[in-house]
Each structure stands twice: as structure tokens, then as C-alpha cells.
Amino acid sequence: MNNELSIFMTYLEKKSLRLTRQREYISQKIFTTKKHFSVEDMVDVFKNNGGALGRVTIYRTIALLVDAGLLNEIDFNKGCKYYERSLNRASHAHLVCKRCGKVTEFASSQLENIVDKIRVTKAFEDISYDFKATGVCSACKRK
Amino acid sequence: MNNELSIFMTYLEKKSLRLTRQREYISQKIFTTKKHFSVEDMVDVFKNNGGALGRVTIYRTIALLVDAGLLNEIDFNKGCKYYERSLNRASHAHLVCKRCGKVTEFASSQLENIVDKIRVTKAFEDISYDFKATGVCSACKRK
DNA sequence: ATTGAAATTGAAACTCAATCTCAGTTCCAT
DNA sequence: ATGGAACTGAGATTGAGTTTCAATTTCAAT
Numbered sequence: 001m002n003n004e005l006s007i008f009m010t011y012l013e014k015k016s017l018r019l020t021r022q023r024e025y026i027s028q029k030i031f032t033t034k035k036h037f038s039v040e041d042m043v044d045v046f047k048n049n050g051g052a053l054g055r056v057t058i059y060r061t062i063a064l065l066v067d068a069g070l071l072n073e074i075d076f077n078k079g080c081k082y083y084e085r086s087l088n089r090a091s092h093a094h095l096v097c098k099r100c101g102k103v104t105e106f107a108s109s110q111l112e113n114i115v116d117k118i119r120v121t122k123a124f125e126d127i128s129y130d131f132k133a134t135g136v137c138s139a140c141k142r143k
Numbered sequence: 144m145n146n147e148l149s150i151f152m153t154y155l156e157k158k159s160l161r162l163t164r165q166r167e168y169i170s171q172k173i174f175t176t177k178k179h180f181s182v183e184d185m186v187d188v189f190k191n192n193g194g195a196l197g198r199v200t201i202y203r204t205i206a207l208l209v210d211a212g213l214l215n216e217i218d219f220n221k222g223c224k225y226y227e228r229s230l231n232r233a234s235h236a237h238l239v240c241k242r243c244g245k246v247t248e249f250a251s252s253q254l255e256n257i258v259d260k261i262r263v264t265k266a267f268e269d270i271s272y273d274f275k276a277t278g279v280c281s282a283c284k285r286k
Numbered sequence: 287a288t289t290g291a292a293a294t295t296g297a298a299a300c301t302c303a304a305t306c307t308c309a310g311t312t313c314c315a316t
Numbered sequence: 317a318t319g320g321a322a323c324t325g326a327g328a329t330t331g332a333g334t335t336t337c338a339a340t341t342t343c344a345a346t
Contacts, residue, residue, distance in 0.1 A: 018313070018322065040303080054325035059304070073277075075218045079333080080303055093257065095267055106261055114236065114251050115276060122249060123281035124238055131274045133258060134216075138266035161293065161342065183332080197296035202333070222304085223332055 004031045004070055004087055011068040022053055026061040036074065036082045036103065074130050076103055086128060091115075093131040099140035106133075147174045147213055147230055154211040165196055169204040179217065179225045179246065217273050219246050229271060234258075237273070240280035249276070 008027055012019055029045060030037075039059055046053045062083060065071040072086045076096050091111040095104045111131055118124050151170055155162055172188060173180075182202055189196045205226060208214040215229045219239050234254040238247045254274055261267050 016322085020312085020323065022324075038303095056305085056325055057323085060324090073220075077216075093261065095261060095265060098269075104265070106265060108257050108260070110253055110257055114253055114274070117251070118236065118238060118249055118276055122238060122247070123284070124276065124278045125281075125284055126241075127276050127278035129274065129276040131257070131272065133261055133267065133270050133272040135267045135270035138268075141266070141268055159293085163294065163341080165295075181332095199296055199334085200294085203295090 002031065004085070007070060007087075008065065008068055011064070017064070022057050023061050023064070025051060026053065026058055027065060030062075030065065030071070030083075031085070033085070036076075036084050038078075038080050038082050040080065069126075069128065072128050072130060075132065076101075077134065093133055095137070096132060096134050097137035097140055098134050099136055102137060102139075104137075145174065147228070150213060150230075151208065151211055154207070160207070165200050166204050166207070168194060169196065169201055170208060173205075173208065173214070173226075174228070176228070179219075179227050181221075181223050181225050183223065212269070212271065215271050215273060218275065219244075220277065235274075237275045238280070239275060239277045240283055241277050242279055242283035245280060245282075247280075 005024075005027060008023075009019055012023075025046070026042070029042070039055070039062055042058050042062070043053075043055045046058070062071065066073055066083070070085065070087060071083045074082045074084060074094060076082055076094070077098070078101065090107055091109060093106040093108055093111065095106055096102075108131075111129065115127055115129055119127060148167075148170060151166075152162055155166075168189075169185070172185070182198075182205055185201050185205070186196075186198045189201070205214065209216055209226070213228065213230060214226045217225045217227060217237060219225055219237070220241070221244065233250055234252060236249045236251055236254065238249055239245075251274075254272070258270055258272055262270060
């Protein structure tokens, strides 16, 4: 059922790392999150839910999830990293408005074609990717 | 002749900003740079060349050049922003090796297609874009 | 030329995301 | 149980990038 958790467990085992109570809490919370989030967002989640976890542990767990291929790291020009779950996501670009900062997604299967070509012609492996288009959204343009 | 400088001058005029000695030094240096560079790289350039310019001025001038559309801001997972000249560049992706950190480029005209589609279907304007693929390069894989 | 408003510079202080350190704790294999 | 390895988290640290502000430069209007 919980595919992501089982992938995480396999990853940890392969690296001789442990699925601790903290790692389980943090990853389960992330695996039920639909939106983009920053590390500080997650720190706040656990602060508010009483289950105080050290911010360092949250940083480290997210780094593990990125390395395991379960999270993509993305940059929205906001001064900190953001993350999104990567499993079974349709390929998409991120549109960031440089006026209002709003982020939207743009589905495009062509991105997969490009990545496939990179994989084949450059012998690049284990690829995660991020297409970011920065511009002015239609709402801001009207002003 | 110096197309980029004239675009920069037009941009400054439109914004009622001045082409100062410092801005001219910094932009000319950038307009003769082929490689990716960080702000600190530029700070060092001017430190070594004796023409000490305040780092704040360099930050601000680069921000102007980005806003003028003459530089693209790119992220190589290195903890600071990098920049590349954008005028008349063939569209390309950045491949970043997560082991050795090496950055290579991958030309792909398909990227323009995707951006065109974003422009039209999302009414997104004034777009700059960055396609980054993070993975393991063929050299690191062999180890 | 002189004046005054606006833009500019740059040193220093500051912010804040992210990392490092290290002492104390937990877990696992023997 | 015991030793070694992994783990946690508070606090200190780093470093890119921004803000502040006093002093300077520029430009348009007189």
C-alpha cells in the first residue's frame, strides 16, 4: 500500500541506516503532503503538532529522501529550497511569476523525451530534473 | 557593435537609472565572459584587477542585468546562484553531476517549443527558463 | 555656474537557510 | 551485557545575500 515508505525502507537497509521513530514520523508526514514545501514548513508542522523534532533531523531526513529519489529539490527564487514528491508524478514544468511569486505547474510530456535523450546520448544516470520558467503571469500583466 | 551594452543602456534609460562608471566596468567584464560565474567570482575578478568595486554594487548590477534580460540566473546545487549570458544563446539544459559537481550543457531545441507553449497557453510573458538535470555523469558511474 | 532632488556607492551591520560539532542516546550484533 | 555504529538535537558556525545609511555623484532646472 504505502509504496513510498517501502522504497524508503529498502533504501535505508541498503545503506545500513535505521528507520528510527523520527524518520518514520517525518517521512509519513511528507508522504501525505500534496503541495510543495520547504524544510522550515516541515519544522513548523512538527512544532505545531507538539511532536517536537530537531530541525537538524528534519534537514537530514529530507536529504535522505532526496537521495532515495522520493523527493525532488526545486528552486522558486525564494531564498530556500523547496521539495515535491517525485513518485509517479506526470512530468511538468514550474512557472514562477517574478512579480507576485506565485508558482504554477505546466504539464508537458516532452520533458520526458528530453530527459530520455540525455540519458542515452550523455550516459547520464539516476536523473531527476527541474524545468523552471520565470516570467510575468497573466494576472500581474494586467496591472 | 556591443549589442548587450546598448540593450543595457536602453534598459537603464527606460528606468531612469544611470550608466555609472561602476556599472559600465562590471557589465563590460560580464559581456566578455563566456563561462558560468557566481557573484563572488566577479567580486574576485575586480579584487585581483585592482579596480576594487564594492561587492554590494556588483550584486546590484548583476540584478539589473538579470532584470534587463541579459543574464539568466541558474542553480547548480552549489549554495550560491550562478549566471550566464542569455543573448542569442541556443537553448540548452544544464546537466549537474551529483557526485563530482561538474556542469555540462545539453543543446535541445525542444526546450523552445515548451516555452512557446507556456507563453501561448498560459499567457506567461517575459520568460527566462532553466532546465536542470541532476544525476550521475558517465565518468563518476565508472568508479 | 548654482542649486536641489534623485540616484548611486560601499562599508558595516544584519538576516537567515543550511551545516557542523559534539555530548548524550539508541540500536544491533556478538 | 557489551562494544561499536548509527542517531539525535541543542548550540555554534558559516556564508550568501540584503538592508541601512552617510557620503558622493549626477542631472535637470533655474
